[in-house]
Amino acid sequence: MSSSTDWPLWEVFVRSRRGLSHTHAGSLHAPDAEMALRNARDLYTRRNEGVSIWVVPSSAITASSPDEKDPFFASAADKPYRHPTFYEIPEGVKHL
Amino acid sequence: METTAEGFEAAFDAAVAADERIEPRDWMPEAYRASLVRQIAQHAHSEIIGMQPEANWISRAPSLRRKAILMAKVQDEAGHGLYLYSAAETLGTGREELLDKLHTGRQKYSSIFNYPTLTWADVGAIGWLVDGAAITNQVPLCRCSYGPYARAMVRICKEESFHQRQGYELLLALSNGTPAQHEMAQDAVNRWWWPSLMMFGPPDDESAHSAQSMAWKIKRHSNDELRQRFVDICVPQAEALGLALPDPDLRWNEERGRHDFGAIDWAEFREVLKGNGPCNEQRITQRRRAHEEGAWVRDAAAAYATKRRAGSVPAEDGVRMMEATA
Numbered sequence: 001m002s003s004s005t006d007w008p009l010w011e012v013f014v015r016s017r018r019g020l021s022h023t024h025a026g027s028l029h030a031p032d033a034e035m036a037l038r039n040a041r042d043l044y045t046r047r048n049e050g051v052s053i054w055v056v057p058s059s060a061i062t063a064s065s066p067d068e069k070d071p072f073f074a075s076a077a078d079k080p081y082r083h084p085t086f087y088e089i090p091e092g093v094k095h096l
Numbered sequence: 097m098e099t100t101a102e103g104f105e106a107a108f109d110a111a112v113a114a115d116e117r118i119e120p121r122d123w124m125p126e127a128y129r130a131s132l133v134r135q136i137a138q139h140a141h142s143e144i145i146g147m148q149p150e151a152n153w154i155s156r157a158p159s160l161r162r163k164a165i166l167m168a169k170v171q172d173e174a175g176h177g178l179y180l181y182s183a184a185e186t187l188g189t190g191r192e193e194l195l196d197k198l199h200t201g202r203q204k205y206s207s208i209f210n211y212p213t214l215t216w217a218d219v220g221a222i223g224w225l226v227d228g229a230a231i232t233n234q235v236p237l238c239r240c241s242y243g244p245y246a247r248a249m250v251r252i253c254k255e256e257s258f259h260q261r262q263g264y265e266l267l268l269a270l271s272n273g274t275p276a277q278h279e280m281a282q283d284a285v286n287r288w289w290w291p292s293l294m295m296f297g298p299p300d301d302e303s304a305h306s307a308q309s310m311a312w313k314i315k316r317h318s319n320d321e322l323r324q325r326f327v328d329i330c331v332p333q334a335e336a337l338g339l340a341l342p343d344p345d346l347r348w349n350e351e352r353g354r355h356d357f358g359a360i361d362w363a364e365f366r367e368v369l370k371g372n373g374p375c376n377e378q379r380i381t382q383r384r385r386a387h388e389e390g391a392w393v394r395d396a397a398a399a400y401a402t403k404r405r406a407g408s409v410p411a412e413d414g415v416r417m418m419e420a421t422a
Contacts, residue, residue, distance in 0.1 A: 006398060009185070026248070027182050029191065031401035043175050046168075047255075065121060 009058040010036040012043075014050040022054050030055075112313055117243035120186040128312055131305065132242050133189050134203075135314065140180035141198045141205035145379050147173045149213040150222060158216060165262050166219065172255050179248040186244045199384050207365065208291050210373030217270050217277075217284035223263015225285070225292040225330070231256050232326045233296065236316035245314075264333070271338045278338075285334070286342040293357075294365045296323040327355050 007029040013022035025044040030036035036055040044050065064072050080086045089096050104123035111118060118124055147170050154170065157163035181191045197203040208226055213219065234256065237249040270281035297303055297319040309315040317325075327346075334341050345358035367373065 007401075026179060026251075027185070028178065031397040032404060035397055035401070042171075043178055046171070046175065063121070 007031050010040070010055040011058050011061060012036075012040040013054040013056070014040075014044055015052040016049055017051055022052065025049075027058060112241050115239075115241075115313070117246060118241055119243045127308075128314075129187050131309060131312070132245065132314060133184055133187050135305075135309070136180055136184040136187075136245055137189070137194050137197070137203050138205060140177050140184060140194065141203060142209065143173050143177035143180060145198075145205040145209045145383060148379055148382055149209055149211070149375075150219055152213050153216060153219050156216070157219075162266070169223070169259050169262065172259065176248075176252045176255070179251055180245075183242075183244040183248045195387065199380070199387065201371070201380065204369070205379075206295060207368040207373060208295050209379060210368050210375045211287070211291055212374050214287075215280050215284060217267065217280040218288070220263045220266035220270065220281065221284035221288040223259050223261075224267055224333070225263075225288045226295070227256055227259040227263060228330065229292045229295040229326055231260060232322050232329070236322075239313075239316060241313035264337070267339065268337055281337075282339050285339050289342050290360065290364075293323055293326070293360055294362075296320070296326065298362065298365070324354055327357050331355055 008031075009027055010030055010033075011027050012025045014025045015022045025040075028036065028039050028043055030039050033055060037053060040053050040055055041050075045053065076082075105125065108118065108122065108124055108128075111122070118128075150166060150173075151170050154163060154166050157166055181194060184194060185191060194203065198205070208229075213222070231253060234249050234253050238246055238253060240246040240249065267281050267285070270277040272278075297306075300306060300318045300320045303319055306315065306318060310318070330341065331346070331348075343358045345356065347356055349356045368376070371377075
């Protein structure tokens with residue numbers, strides 16, 4: 001054991017400043033959550049890119065598969081009436 | 097959606113044609129995957145091997161300011177290597193495997209790092225020319241068809257511009273200094289100019305992977321086009337430095353609207369690539385030794401993690417204090 005192949009992969013999310021959501025920045029290997037946080041700080045926030053970091057074991061993420069893209073997201077595609085641009089408003093009408 | 101092999105391939109081709117990005121879990125041709133792993137691995141190796149020639153000067157930097165800058169730059173190179181190893185990993189190739197291939201000479205790194213850094217001015221020439229050439233190569237890679245590689249390049253390019261500017265400023269200081277300092281700067285430029293031009297790879301008609309990489313939109317411009325672009329950028333920068341580029345054939349071509357430049361010594365390039373450069377042996381030996389001598393750190397971290405999972409060591413507050421919601 002003990003080589004870095006045994007170290008789990010972590011996904012790193014960084015909040016770049018207060019008021020914004022955490023955004024995925026990348027991934028890294030670390031033996032535990034604490035080291036993952038420290039490594040993430042050194043790797044992804046060397047220039048004040050963040051005020052808060054989350055690290056999540058990659059294995060804990062459940063993802064929709066891009067291969068199933070069509071059926072999975074299809075139900076939204078035929079509902080243009082969910083967008084404001086779907087509606088015709090007479091010219092000159094304001095604040096709509 | 098069609099789920100046959102042809103269906104997947106058609107979806108891949110359509111995505112590339114539409115300038116969309118390919119993401120890790122998408123179907124992709126095996127040759128595309130292999131080509132990306134080869135290129136990203138070589139790129140990652142170049143970043144971490146590239147730490148050596150400059151780290152050579154950290155303890156001898158002429159001022160605290162220059163020393164802090166150089167340490168930050170070398171640390172960035174380590175970071176760039178890690179971004180790239182992560183990108184390679186999304187293709188199913190682990191870090192351990194890539195490092196092993198580097199250490200056993202089965203994967204390459206950029207041949208530029210097989211040249212020695214003889215004087216302090218070399219640190220400046222590397223920043224200006226080597227990082228400058230790297231940026232010229234890398235900016236188009238920000239639009240590479242493979243998403244994780246493109247995203248790593250965006251981050252890297254942002255950081256590289258500091259690398260280039262600090263080198264340029266360093267050379268300018270030397271060039272405007274004493275005659276001996278000026279001469280040192282000129283000597284460094286003389287030695288780094290041609291190897292920097294070689295960084296763009298062999299001429300288009302001899303480049304083994306170029307055509308397919310461009311069809312897949314991994315590469316966006318040919319080696320010769322990027323090399324020309326770099327020369328055109330460097331000429332006025334050299335003038336502002338008060339330093340000469342060591343090429344008697346370098347001149348403005350009114351008709352082409354670009355600079356003509358002399359023939360590159362490709363025999364030298366091939367020799368260095370084959371392992372016969374001035375520092376090949378030293379670079380790889382030092383890399384192997386760093387990896388072996390760092391084994392106890394990796395072991396200790398792993399042992400600590402195991403111990404903590406068993407509950408005998410409490411977690412630090414910082415870890416428990418994560419925010420509950422976004």
